[in-house]
Amino acid sequence: GDSVTQMEGPVTLSEEAFLTINCTYTATGYPSLFWYVQYPGEGLQLLLKATKADDKGSNKGFEATYRKETTSFHLEKGSVQVSDSAVYFCALRETGGFKTIFGAGTRLFVKA
Amino acid sequence: GAVVSQHPSWVICKSGTSVKIECRSLDFQATTMFWYRQFPKQSLMLMATSNEGSKATYEQGVEKDKFLINHASLTLSTLTVTSAHPEDSSFYICSVWGNNEQFFGPGTRLTVL
Numbered sequence: 703g704d705s706v707t708q709m710e711g712p713v714t715l716s717e718e719a720f721l722t723i724n725c726t727y728t729a730t731g732y733p734s735l736f737w738y739v740q741y742p743g744e745g746l747q748l749l750l751k752a753t754k755a756d757d758k759g760s761n762k763g764f765e766a767t768y769r770k771e772t773t774s775f776h777l778e779k780g781s782v783q784v785s786d787s788a789v790y791f792c793a794l795r796e797t798g799g800f801k802t803i804f805g806a807g808t809r810l811f812v813k814a
Numbered sequence: 815g816a817v818v819s820q821h822p823s824w825v826i827c828k829s830g831t832s833v834k835i836e837c838r839s840l841d842f843q844a845t846t847m848f849w850y851r852q853f854p855k856q857s858l859m860l861m862a863t864s865n866e867g868s869k870a871t872y873e874q875g876v877e878k879d880k881f882l883i884n885h886a887s888l889t890l891s892t893l894t895v896t897s898a899h900p901e902d903s904s905f906y907i908c909s910v911w912g913n914n915e916q917f918f919g920p921g922t923r924l925t926v927l
Contacts, residue, residue: 738918745818745907745920746858791857795916800846802916804857 704729708792708805715782716813723777723808725766725792733794735759735768735775736802740789749777749790753797782812816842818910818919826925827898835893835922837908843888846911849881851904852921858907864891898926 708725715721727735737749737759750759755770764779775792792805817840827833837847845866850858862878864870864885872878880902882894895902907921 743920746918748915800848800863800911801860806857807855809855 704733704794704796704803706792706794706803706805708790708808710806711789711809712811713808714811714813717784718781719812721777721779721782721786721810723790723792723810725775725777725805727773727775727792727794729773729794729796731796733796735766736793736795737764737766737775737777738791738793738804740791740807742788746791782810784812784814786810787812816840816844816910816912816917818908818917820906820908820919820922822922823920824923824925826927828927829899830897832894832896833898833924835895835906835908835924837891837893837910837919839889839910839912839917842910842912842917844891844910844912845888847885847891848909848911848916849883849891849893850907850909852907853904861893895924898924900926902926 752768
């Protein structure tokens with residue numbers, strides 16, 4: 703079945719450091735890919751998405767590119783802030799489907 | 815996007831009691847809602863998909879008699895954990911499907927003593 707694998711955390715960075723959170727997926731079809739963020743005490747929020755190969759999703763300085771050849775959707779940000787501390791989930795959804803498959807989540811701590 | 819609320823935000827109950835969690839779509843009529851369970855430091859696991867006015871579809875391994883889901887209106891779905899036990903302690907999150915996107919509630923933390 704479909705699955706999502708993302709790097710284990712926690713990831714601890716200093717403010718203004720470069721962030722990469724790796725995500726790879728397994729899917730039988732052509733899914734849409736997502737990154738969700740969960741701030742402490744809050745629900746999941748959609749951070750960015752890409753619906754087809756080579757698409758780049760971007761939001762709030764974060765970006766991720768849908769790489770079909772490597773089945774990856776790595777999340778990057780050039781300069782993190784303390785306010786970026788949260789749990790980040792990579793996810794996929796098959797085209798036309800309702801079911802979203804989530805990765806295990808990666809907790810990010812950013813120190814001032 | 816849709817605004818989704820859950821009530822209560824946290825609940826503590828004794829083993830053997832039943833607990834009802836409400837999920838409301840505040841500004842959107844949701845035909846389809848989802849219930850997830852999230853264990854500490856783990857991902858969200860889909861428990862069931864509910865469609866307004868019909869029975870919920872449960873994922874494999876989820877006991878439908880233990881986790882009762884009612885989606886009686888386009889703005890409200892409820893999850894009742896019946897005869898709760900300590901292993902049911904978890905973070906329960908509902909989600910609404912709309913405008914080709916999924917919106918999540920803030921979650922309900924259940925602790926069963």
